[in-house]
Amino acid sequence: MYGDTRFVTTLETTAPRRIRRLAERQTTDRTALFELLDTELVGHLAVVVDGTPLVVPMGFARDGEHLLVHGSTGGGFALRAAAERATVAFAVTALDGLVFARSLYDSSMNYRSAVVYGVLEPVAEDETDAALLALTERLMPGRSSEVRATTRKEQASTRVLRLALDDVVMKVRAAGAGEAVDDGEDHSVWAGVVPLRRAWGEPAASVLTPAGTPVPDSVIALTTGDRGSRRIS
Structure with a gap:
């Protein structure tokens, strides 16, 4: 943990997690999942609070077979979900480009997206420093050695939660515009992909x-x- 890179090579999905629409875009390649999680910096945590859905954007880091997120001990919904052993969902998406087809109906996006389901687990107090360092090094590599140490008060007000990468569904589109010689479209109209670079x-x-x-x-x-x-x- 906190630097452990061991992982299995495929995503195991239960029947309710299988993609039904455009099922061919589902991938079970765990390497592709890790590449997505190691590239993006923000995900969206979804929980149900008192019967109302709540979605919050959060910075995160992958540490081996877990996602790490953190927040204030006074902030509530994530810690409450952890305490109640409630199932949450954490979604991460990368937009890779826009697909310009010869009709608006057929236009699309190239993307990689994953949703992780599970129960948030509080990181033990004696592991919090290492977890926070792993999170910081993912978001701002090298910064921890340039600034002062975290105070005890700051440590006490921060809680780290982890989410196992055991129940994940991932979907990918990485293709050009759909077209065929005999599709009936006017091929003098430009079609193609505009990649997104950041x-x-x-x-x-x-x-x-x-x-x-x-x-x-x-x-x-x-x-x-x-x-x-x-x-x-």
Whole structure:
């Protein structure tokens, strides 16, 4: 745990979890699941509170065969779901491109999406520091060595929960526009895929950061991938 990379190679799905519409887009490739979870930074946690559905976006990290999320001990719904052993769903989606077909009806998206079902488990207190470090290193690699240590008060107000990757359904579309020589469409109308690319922008120092303060290595690595240079903010 917290760095353990062992995993099984396929997703086991029970009958209720099987995709029924466009079932051919379902994948059981666990490597594809891990690639999705290791690339995206935000997922959506869905719970039912007092009979009302609640969906909240949350930062997360994959640690081996679990997802890690965190929140305030005073914040409620996730800890309540964990205490009640309620089944939750955690969804992660990556939009990879827009598919322009020769009709609006046939236009689509290329994407990878996964929904994890299960019960949130509180991380034991003696494992909280390691779990928070794993979460931080996923979101902001290298930052933990550049800032002060977390105080006991901060630790006491933070709770880490984990969700096992035991019950997962994943769906993928990675194809061009549907077309055929004899489909009856006007082929002089452009059709194809517009890939979506994302990139970090230029770092912007806070108001109270003194002029000339070097941009830290963690930020440089995030925005440029270059760990060997130093820049001035």
